[in-house]
Amino acid sequence: MSTQPPAGDALDSLFGALSDPTRRLLLQRLLAKGPATATVLAEPLPVSRQAVVKHLQAMEGAGLVTPQREGREVRYRATPERLASAVGWLLDAGGSWDRRIDRLRKR
Amino acid sequence: MSTQPPAGDALDSLFGALSDPTRRLLLQRLLAKGPATATVLAEPLPVSRQAVVKHLQAMEGAGLVTPQREGREVRYRATPERLASAVGWLLDAGGSWDRRIDRLRKR
């Protein structure tokens, strides 16, 4: 039930969210170093805080991230469960067409 | 080397290609029923042939499909090897944060 039925729309926003390098970076950063606020996340990046906020909102829409208010700040936490949906679709589509996928299946 | 080096750009176009429902559909169709021309692929769809051509070009840019001229037609063949790149990145990013991914890893 959980890794199975990513309805079309969900896959749209999911893959869409992953198609941007900044967003992939944000996701990796959140996964590696834990929750953080948009302001902090924007610091090392060459874009404004607002830009980061928008990216995070897109990611939230895709279910990749969850905002959590704490006092006057908002920490975003990575919720990578949805990544499994993407993997699921890919394995499903790729099926047994590619040896490389079979290899990944079993690794 | 093969499932490894999805340089940023490659992932952009790859996930980007997968973020559109029509393109996912085309890919599945090509995988399921083998190579076909843009004209044929467009028939059951609610969009024009040219729209399909553009989608196929985007997919070609992502390495998901390869055009092959045969006489006066062009058959597009699915080349799902790149899907492994996507899966690779997802597993890498997801790491061991999600039980569901671990499950998929071993299935």
Next chain:
DNA sequence: TCCTTGTGCAATTGAATGGTTGCACCTCAA
């Protein structure tokens, strides 16, 4: 109480995207 810091909201801009139509060109079969 002030003042600073972090968020949220809105308007704007420029570029990318998805789609269409029209037409020229090439290939092949009568």
Next chain:
DNA sequence: TTGAGGTGCAACCATTCAATTGCACAAGGA
């Protein structure tokens, strides 16, 4: 040789998207 079917190219349009800026507002700390 003529005509029909399949492609390719280009212009165009509407929508979405990434990003910026400016400003108002909430929450803590001095």
